[in-house]
Amino acid sequence: MSLISELWSGVLIEPGRREQYTRLVGEIDESIGSFLSFSLENPTGKPAGKGPLNGLPVAVKDNIAVEGRPLTCGSHILENLKAPYTATAVRRLEDAGAVVVGKTNMDEFGMGSSNEHSALGTTVNPWNKDRVPGGSSGGSAAAVAAGLVPLALGSDTGGSVRQPANFCGVYGLKPTYGSISRFGLTAYASSLEVIGALTRDIDLLETAFGVMAARDEKDQSSISADMISEDATHVVMLEVDDEILDAPVADAYKRTEGALKEAGYSVGKVSLPSLEMVVPAYYTIATAEASANLARYNGIRYGHSPDFSENPTELMRMARHEGFGDEVKLRILLGTYVLRSGFQDQYYVKAQKIRTLIRNELAGVFASCDLLLMPVFPTQAFLMGDAGMDDYKQRVADVFTCLANLTGLPALSVPTGIDGGLPTGVQFMAPAFGEKRLFKAARDLTDSFPLQTAPGALDIRSLS
Amino acid sequence: MSAHEKYDVFIGLEIHIHLKTVSKMFCSxxxxxxxEPNTNVCPVCLGYPGTLPLLNERAMELGYHVARSLGCRIADRTSFVRKNYFYPDMPKNYQISQFEEPVGVEGLMEADLGDGGVRNIRIHDVHLEEDAGKMIHAGDVTLLDFNRAGYPLLEIVTEPDLRTGEETEAFLRDFQRLVRYLGVSDGNMDEGSMKCDANISINHPGKGLGTKxxxxxxxxxxxxxxxxxxxxxxxxEIIDAGGSLIQETRxxxxxxxxTESMRRKEEADDYRYFPEPDLPPFIPDDAxxxxxxxxxxxxxxxxKRRLQAEYGLSPEQAEFIHDDVATLHLFEQTVRTGSSARNVAAWxxxxIRKLLNRENLSLxxxxxxxxxxxxxLKLIEEGRISGKIAKKVLENIFSENSDPESIVEKEGWSQISNPVELALIVDKVIGANPEVAAAVRDGDMKQRGWLMGQVMRASDGxxxxxxxxxxxxxxLSTIV
Incomplete structure (x- = not known):
C-alpha cells in the first residue's frame, strides 16, 4: 500500500473523520468548484469491494457512468440524467476497494481546454483562483490539486487529462488506447479517447492503472496485452521552437533535460516533421466522430426536452438547440461538414492518412529510444474569461497532447515545480503498453522536482 | 404496344430480413x-451515453450463411460503418451498418420467375445492420417502442435484373422460401420480419438503365x-409524352x-458514412x-428438382411439397419411414391440406x-383399413389428437377381410337386389359397381x- 493510501484509508470509515472530511470538502470546494455533485452515500447501496484501494475516495469526471449518480457531461442536455449503470473502469476501482465520492466538472462533453465550456458551473485553478484549471478534466485536476481526493478519473481525447493535470501541478495519465475499457465513458471521439487518472502520488497512479487495465468484453476495442518492461535509459526530447513556449514552460522543459541526465538517462533530440499536421488531423477526426456520437441526444429517451413541440422532429431540434452550448454546436457542425459525401477525401480520409503518417513517424522514433519527452502545453494555466487564451489559440495549443491520441500511445504529464506561483510540467510518451516506463521516469524525477502543494489544499493528516 | 414491349425495364431490390437470433445485434x-412495448431494452439499445456495441456473433454467422447460400464471395474481413441520419425511433441517430466491407458480394440467386422462367438474379451484396424502434401515432401524441431497436437485420441487394412486377413477386416468394429453408428468418412481410424496397428505371431498348x-x-x-x-x-407515359423522369423516392x-412522391434526390439524406470506431473488423476463423x-x-x-427426379412426384406435387418447409419436412420424415413418396405427396x-385449411391450422x-x-399409411398398405376409412381416421387424428391405431381400435374400423364374413354381406346385398344382380349377370358391368357400393355401405365401409x-x-357367376 502506498503512503497516500494509508493516510486516506480510514477517512471514510471513522464517523468523526468522515464528517470532518465532508465538511472540509464543502468549504474548500465552495471557492474552487471542482465537484458538480458530491456524496459519500453509494446510491446503489452495494457494499464496497476489498483490495489495494481500500477506503480510497475517488472523484469521477462527469462523463463517466457511475450507477445512480448524475452523468451530466457538463451539459444542460444531460443535466438531470442519472447513470443507469457503472463504467467498467469505475467498477474495477470499486471492486479493489475504492469509493466514488463525487462527479467532477468538465468542459461540455469534453470539448474545451479550460473548463469554461461547462454549462453547469465554474471551476478555478487551486493555485490561483483567477486562472483556469485546464480542461476538459479540469474538475478532476482541481479536486486532486486541492487535496479533496487522492485520485480522480478523467478522460483524454486530445489532452484532456494531461493538460489540466499540468495546469494544476498533479500527475495525469493518458493510457494506451484499448488498455482501459471505454464502456461507460460518454463518447466524444471514440477512436481517440481513453479514461485516464489524475493523482499526486505516482505509486497510487500505478496501482490504479493496474486495477483498471484489463480486457473488457463490453468494449470490443479493449485489448489484453502484456505491458512492456519498465527499462528505460534513453530519452529523446522533441525539438521545439523557443517562441512557441512561454518562458516558464520553456525553462521547465530545459531543466527536465538536466534532471533526467542527473538521474542517469541519456537524452537525445528529435524533430517530428508531421507535427504541424497533427492539430488539423485531430480536429477533423474528433469533430467527425463527435457529430455522430452526440446525435443520440435528442430529448426523447432521456435528457432535456422542450416543454412543448408540434412533432418528434421539432422536439429533437429544440432539445438540441436548447441543450447544447456553442462550442459543442460548433464541433458538431464541423464534424458534419467534414463527413459530407463528396468531401470526405478532402477532409476525413486525408486526416486518417495523416494519422497513419504520424503513427509511422513515431514508430520510427521509438525504434531508437525508450521515451519521448515533450511539453504538455505552450503556456501555464491562463486567466479566465476574455483576458485568457482565445478558443482558436487553445485548439492550436493541443499540438503536444493530441499526438498521443492520434497514435493511441500512452503519455504522462509530470509536474516539474512552481514558477510565478503556477505549476509547470512536461510529458513523457512511451510505446504502446509502456506505462511502466512512464511511471519510472516520473519516479526518477521526484528528487529534482518534489511535488508542491497548492495553497489552502486539504491536508488529510490534519483530520483527527 | 405495351410498356414492356416498348421499353427495357430494370428492377432491383433491397430486401431486409430480421435474423432469427435469441438476442439483439449489439446487446443481450x-x-x-x-x-409489451419497451420491455426488451437496455442502456445499450436505448443509446445511453457511454454504452458500446457488442457484436452478436450468431447474427454474423447467419449473415455468412445467407451470403454463402446466395453464392456470394464471402468476406475474409468484414467491418461496420455508421450511417448517420436523425429519426425519432433511432436511439443513436446513426445506424450501425456495413458499406465497403459487407459480409458477401457478387452472388447469384436461381429463381423460378413464373412466365419469366428459371433465371439467375445477380446479388450485389449482403450486409448486416441493426433495426430501429417503432413509432406509433396515436391521436395527437406519438408513442415510441424500442423493443425492435437493435434487432439484427440482413440486407440483400440485388442487381437490376428483374423486369416485371410479376417476376419480382415470384422472386420475392422464392426468396422467402429460401430464408425459411435456411432457417435464418421467418420472412413474413406482413409481420415485418421481411421488408422490401425496390428501385426501377425504364429506357428505350438497348439504352441501358434509365432514371432510377x-x-x-x-x-x-x-x-x-x-x-x-x-x-x-x-x-x-412520361417518356411517351417526351418528358423525363425525376430521381426520387416514392x-x-x-x-x-x-405511388406518391416522398422526397427528391436533392432532399435525400447524406448518410455521412464513416468507419464504426467501436467495433473492430470481423475476421472469421476456420471454426x-x-x-x-x-x-x-x-x-x-x-x-424441387430432386422431388421429381428421385421420388417421381409430378411438377404440381413437387411445387406444393417444396413450397412450405413444414410440409417438406413432414414429407421427408414420412418417406424415410418407408412410406411411398407418391402416396405421402398425394395425402x-x-x-391433409383440406383439413388444415378447414381447421385454419398450420402443419x-x-x-x-x-x-x-x-x-x-401403413394401416392402408397392410389392408387393415380402406382408403375411405383412412380419411375418417385422419379427421379423428385432428379432432382427438391421438394415434391412428388407437382410433381404429376404439372405433372398430378395422377392415373386414374374413371371406366367410364377407360372403354373408355379399349374399345379403344380392338377395336384396335380385334385378340388379340379374342385370350384372347379363353383362351390365356398371351395375356391378353399384352392387359393390352396397357391399361397402352394408359393411360401414x-x-x-x-x-x-x-x-x-x-x-354372381355361380348363382344362376
Missing part, C-alpha cells in the same frame, strides 16, 4: 416479437408487384393503388467458417406428426374392397 436484450426511382412502403409481395407495374406505366399507397459450411442446406429449386396435397401446429402419418369384389364376382 431479447429479440422477440409481440412483447426508389419505391418504399410495400408490405407484401403483391403490393410490390402492383407498385412496380404502376411505376412501369407511369414511367412509360411510397406505395395501398389504399389508392398508386466459424466450418460452422457456416455445416449449416448449408439444399436450396428450394434443387429440392399431403389433398386431404407445425397440427396434431399430425410424421409418426402418425406413416402409421396411417369396412369390407376389404379387393376381396369383397372377388367374392361378389364369384357369387
Amino acid at each position: 436484450c431479447r429479440a422477440h416479437y409481440g412483447d 426511382v426508389e419505391l418504399k412502403n410495400m408490405n407484401s409481395p403483391r403490393f410490390v408487384r402492383l407498385a412496380l407495374n404502376h411505376e412501369v406505366i407511369r414511367h412509360a 411510397l406505395w399507397n395501398e389504399n389508392r393503388d398508386i 466459424f467458417l466450418a460452422r457456416v459450411e455445416a449449416s448449408m442446406v439444399e436450396l428450394p429449386l434443387d429440392k 399431403l396435397s389433398s386431404d 407445425a401446429d397440427s396434431p399430425l406428426s410424421a409418426a402418425r402419418f406413416s402409421a396411417l 369396412k369390407a376389404a374392397p379387393e376381396l369383397s369384389g372377388k367374392i361378389l364376382d364369384e357369387k
Whole structure:
C-alpha cells in the first residue's frame, strides 16, 4: 500500500473523520468548484469491494457512468440524467476497494481546454483562483490539486487529462488506447479517447492503472496485452521552437533535460516533421466522430426536452438547440461538414492518412529510444474569461497532447515545480503498453522536482 | 404496344430480413416479437451515453450463411460503418451498418420467375445492420417502442435484373422460401420480419438503365408487384409524352393503388458514412467458417428438382411439397419411414391440406406428426383399413389428437377381410337386389359397381374392397 493510501484509508470509515472530511470538502470546494455533485452515500447501496484501494475516495469526471449518480457531461442536455449503470473502469476501482465520492466538472462533453465550456458551473485553478484549471478534466485536476481526493478519473481525447493535470501541478495519465475499457465513458471521439487518472502520488497512479487495465468484453476495442518492461535509459526530447513556449514552460522543459541526465538517462533530440499536421488531423477526426456520437441526444429517451413541440422532429431540434452550448454546436457542425459525401477525401480520409503518417513517424522514433519527452502545453494555466487564451489559440495549443491520441500511445504529464506561483510540467510518451516506463521516469524525477502543494489544499493528516 | 414491349425495364431490390437470433445485434436484450412495448431494452439499445456495441456473433454467422447460400464471395474481413441520419425511433441517430466491407458480394440467386422462367438474379451484396424502434401515432401524441431497436437485420441487394412486377413477386416468394429453408428468418412481410424496397428505371431498348426511382412502403409481395407495374406505366407515359423522369423516392399507397412522391434526390439524406470506431473488423476463423459450411442446406429449386427426379412426384406435387418447409419436412420424415413418396405427396396435397385449411391450422401446429402419418399409411398398405376409412381416421387424428391405431381400435374400423364374413354381406346385398344382380349377370358391368357400393355401405365401409369384389364376382357367376 502506498503512503497516500494509508493516510486516506480510514477517512471514510471513522464517523468523526468522515464528517470532518465532508465538511472540509464543502468549504474548500465552495471557492474552487471542482465537484458538480458530491456524496459519500453509494446510491446503489452495494457494499464496497476489498483490495489495494481500500477506503480510497475517488472523484469521477462527469462523463463517466457511475450507477445512480448524475452523468451530466457538463451539459444542460444531460443535466438531470442519472447513470443507469457503472463504467467498467469505475467498477474495477470499486471492486479493489475504492469509493466514488463525487462527479467532477468538465468542459461540455469534453470539448474545451479550460473548463469554461461547462454549462453547469465554474471551476478555478487551486493555485490561483483567477486562472483556469485546464480542461476538459479540469474538475478532476482541481479536486486532486486541492487535496479533496487522492485520485480522480478523467478522460483524454486530445489532452484532456494531461493538460489540466499540468495546469494544476498533479500527475495525469493518458493510457494506451484499448488498455482501459471505454464502456461507460460518454463518447466524444471514440477512436481517440481513453479514461485516464489524475493523482499526486505516482505509486497510487500505478496501482490504479493496474486495477483498471484489463480486457473488457463490453468494449470490443479493449485489448489484453502484456505491458512492456519498465527499462528505460534513453530519452529523446522533441525539438521545439523557443517562441512557441512561454518562458516558464520553456525553462521547465530545459531543466527536465538536466534532471533526467542527473538521474542517469541519456537524452537525445528529435524533430517530428508531421507535427504541424497533427492539430488539423485531430480536429477533423474528433469533430467527425463527435457529430455522430452526440446525435443520440435528442430529448426523447432521456435528457432535456422542450416543454412543448408540434412533432418528434421539432422536439429533437429544440432539445438540441436548447441543450447544447456553442462550442459543442460548433464541433458538431464541423464534424458534419467534414463527413459530407463528396468531401470526405478532402477532409476525413486525408486526416486518417495523416494519422497513419504520424503513427509511422513515431514508430520510427521509438525504434531508437525508450521515451519521448515533450511539453504538455505552450503556456501555464491562463486567466479566465476574455483576458485568457482565445478558443482558436487553445485548439492550436493541443499540438503536444493530441499526438498521443492520434497514435493511441500512452503519455504522462509530470509536474516539474512552481514558477510565478503556477505549476509547470512536461510529458513523457512511451510505446504502446509502456506505462511502466512512464511511471519510472516520473519516479526518477521526484528528487529534482518534489511535488508542491497548492495553497489552502486539504491536508488529510490534519483530520483527527 | 405495351410498356414492356416498348421499353427495357430494370428492377432491383433491397430486401431486409430480421435474423432469427435469441438476442439483439449489439446487446443481450431479447429479440422477440409481440412483447409489451419497451420491455426488451437496455442502456445499450436505448443509446445511453457511454454504452458500446457488442457484436452478436450468431447474427454474423447467419449473415455468412445467407451470403454463402446466395453464392456470394464471402468476406475474409468484414467491418461496420455508421450511417448517420436523425429519426425519432433511432436511439443513436446513426445506424450501425456495413458499406465497403459487407459480409458477401457478387452472388447469384436461381429463381423460378413464373412466365419469366428459371433465371439467375445477380446479388450485389449482403450486409448486416441493426433495426430501429417503432413509432406509433396515436391521436395527437406519438408513442415510441424500442423493443425492435437493435434487432439484427440482413440486407440483400440485388442487381437490376428483374423486369416485371410479376417476376419480382415470384422472386420475392422464392426468396422467402429460401430464408425459411435456411432457417435464418421467418420472412413474413406482413409481420415485418421481411421488408422490401425496390428501385426501377425504364429506357428505350438497348439504352441501358434509365432514371432510377426508389419505391418504399410495400408490405407484401403483391403490393410490390402492383407498385412496380404502376411505376412501369407511369414511367412509360412520361417518356411517351417526351418528358423525363425525376430521381426520387416514392411510397406505395395501398389504399389508392398508386405511388406518391416522398422526397427528391436533392432532399435525400447524406448518410455521412464513416468507419464504426467501436467495433473492430470481423475476421472469421476456420471454426466459424466450418460452422457456416455445416449449416448449408439444399436450396428450394434443387429440392424441387430432386422431388421429381428421385421420388417421381409430378411438377404440381413437387411445387406444393417444396413450397412450405413444414410440409417438406413432414414429407421427408414420412418417406424415410418407408412410406411411398407418391402416396405421402398425394395425402399431403389433398386431404391433409383440406383439413388444415378447414381447421385454419398450420402443419407445425397440427396434431399430425410424421409418426402418425406413416402409421396411417401403413394401416392402408397392410389392408387393415380402406382408403375411405383412412380419411375418417385422419379427421379423428385432428379432432382427438391421438394415434391412428388407437382410433381404429376404439372405433372398430378395422377392415373386414374374413371371406366367410364377407360372403354373408355379399349374399345379403344380392338377395336384396335380385334385378340388379340379374342385370350384372347379363353383362351390365356398371351395375356391378353399384352392387359393390352396397357391399361397402352394408359393411360401414369396412369390407376389404379387393376381396369383397372377388367374392361378389364369384357369387354372381355361380348363382344362376
